[in-house]
Amino acid sequence: MPNKLGFRRPVRLNGFTLIELVIGMMVIGIGIVMLTSMLFPQADRAAATLQRVRSAELAHSVMNEIWGKRYDQNTNANGGSPACNAATGLSCSATSVLGPDGESRDTFNDVDDYHGLSESSSMLDSSQTYAQAYPGFNVSVNVSYLDTTTQAEKLITVDVTTPSNEVITYQALRSNY
Known part of the structure; x- marks a missing residue:
């Protein structure tokens, strides 16, 4: 459209130039790379x-339960009795074999009863197993004497395997006092 002097005004088109589009795609590309490498x-x-x-x-609940039990089958549940070990001459109930002494899961009464506990074992006072309560997790309990000659300390090892196959080991030492 000509103005008063007869010059034509250039027509301005709305849109993006090729350079603006390329720069925009580069900015978006850098943003996506940052998201995928840092945020995701x-x-x-x-x-x-x-x-x-x-x-x-899981490990804490198992350890707490074990920690509340007496050291050995022959150790007094209330304490006060001499410790059973080779030094005192009192024999422990399971000197060669650790594990349940014939009790059911709900009546475990000493530390070594938990030897061999796994995710397929039922939880205390429950019909539910550890595998049902913690799907995808595996648990394994191992109880051993720290020194087999004195039998004064038991090493409790709880291995928990996560769903991503990471094995995390928790240990506690229980003394015979």
Whole structure:
């Protein structure tokens, strides 16, 4: 459209130039790379952290239960009796074989009864197994004497395997006092 002087005004088209489109795609590409390399892996780390927390819950519940039991079948449940070991001359009930002394899971009464406990074992006073309560997790309990000659300390090892196959080991030492 001509103005008063007769010059034509250039017509301005709305849109993007090729250079603007290329720069825009580069900015979007850099943003996507940053998201995939920094932000998205955080979700995997968060899941691993959650699995470790659940692993600690499982191991802690098993350890607390074991810790509340007496040292040995022949040790007085209320304490006060001499410790059973080779030094005192009192024999422990399971010097060569650790594990349940014929009790059912709900009546475990000493530390070594838990030797061999696994995810297929039922939980205390429950019909539910550890595998049902903690799906995807495996648990294994091993009880051994720290020194087989004195038998004054038992090493309790709880291995928990997370769903991502990470094995986390928890240990406690129970003395015969």
